[in-house]
Amino acid sequence: MPARTSALRGRFDLAMTTTVAVLGTGIMGTGMARSLARAGLEVRAWNRSPERAAALEHDGVRVCAEAGEAVSGAEVVVTMLHDTVAVLDVVAPLLDDLGGAVWLQTSTVGVEGVEQLAALAARHSVPFLDAPVLGTKAPAENGALVVVVSGDRGLEDRVRPVLDAVGSRTMWVGDSPGAASRLKLAVNAWIASVNAAVAQSVALTDAFGLDPRLFLEAIGGGPTDTPYAQLKGGLMIDQSYDASFAVGSALKDVGLIQDAATTVGVESRLLDALSAVYAAAARTGHERSDMAAVREAFRPE
Incomplete structure (x- = not known):
């Protein structure tokens, strides 16, 4: 067993039941979903074009036909979509059904975009972290991204299994959403x-x-x-x-x-x-x- 795989499995012995929804399985979302599954988390994935997510089933990821199915019962919801408009379009109808899940927003949406998303989350009392990632396809596939996070540090323990699975390191850069973006x-x-x-x-x-x-x-x-x-x-x-x-x-x-x-x-x-x-x-x-x-x-x- 490769050393990194062994380390990941050991790291997640106490987090095997963590359920993560990944909304958006383009180049980055696909790699992140695979890294999450490889770390032993229960992963559900959704993509607007279903055929782009289908291959993830071979990696132990449950591919969902609807975004609502993916987030139902999830403890962490990861968005990795193209822009602010796409994130709003997908997530806004789901916010009242997240049941306390942490929204880990990893898309690159810019300053105004993250302000819009954070405000939307606050109106629906959804815990929100601004968490864009540094890296491209290979680091995403290998769980070697750098995750830059800003928001309530009290949420860290809830999202740590996800951060550790997709990244080689995490940088916390602020207590309010926006600094990371x-x-x-x-x-x-x-x-x-x-x-x-x-x-x-x-x-x-x-x-x-x-x-x-x-x-x-x-x-x-x-x-x-x-x-x-x-x-x-x-x-x-x-x-x-x-x-x-x-x-x-x-x-x-x-x-x-x-x-x-x-x-x-x-x-x-x-x-x-x-x-x-x-x-x-x-x-x-x-x-x-x-x-x-x-x-x-x-x-x-």
């Missing part, structure tokens, strides 16, 4: 920037008539190198764009960051440029491709 936007601004900068340098190296791998070799092991640059740069050079985090999702998040930056008075010219290049990549037909496909926005016309 703000930090997530700051992190995503850096990720979107690094990814686009790597794409630009790969494109320049290629256009200069050089092997673009020379760029990665040149920064390799130096102070400006990062594992992320090597990973995404390799995907760009190979044009391997199977989505871990899609161009369209990156574009959505950059829009949320632009809105937040404007609200707090932070200069947004870099964000405006990022929005333009990710939008250009989407127009090349790569909206659902991995964000490494932003490389396509730098090809000479």
Whole structure:
């Protein structure tokens, strides 16, 4: 038995009856549901497109036809949906039926979005935690996300089995919802920037008539190198764009960051440029491709 699996099983000996509903089984929700099931929790999953959740049955996840079925009797309800509108559409009709379950809101919805969701939860007396995650497909599948949480710390024991199953570590960053989502936007601004900068340098190296791998070799092991640059740069050079985090999702998040930056008075010219290049990549037909496909926005016309 792998060491991590053994550790997880030991960690959850006292939490085997914890029931978790996962609403939204896209790239991230699917990986999180598998990690929860692997940790020994009882997992129910729902997705608007049922076929995207069906494979989870092989991982011990109960796939539900209705969101209400998934949340019935659950102790923790995890939302991992595209945006605020999607979360509201799915969760609002369910709030009076949660029966005291903690709502662990992991979607990236921005500052205004999390304020809307937290206010909605408060009106229905639903315990709510703002808990966006850092990481993409592989960390979600491997239970290695970083979960950033803000809200009532008194809820920690109730959600700890879930946090430990999906994440390698948890950061509590505030006592009120919103702080975690703000930090997530700051992190995503850096990720979107690094990814686009790597794409630009790969494109320049290629256009200069050089092997673009020379760029990665040149920064390799130096102070400006990062594992992320090597990973995404390799995907760009190979044009391997199977989505871990899609161009369209990156574009959505950059829009949320632009809105937040404007609200707090932070200069947004870099964000405006990022929005333009990710939008250009989407127009090349790569909206659902991995964000490494932003490389396509730098090809000479």
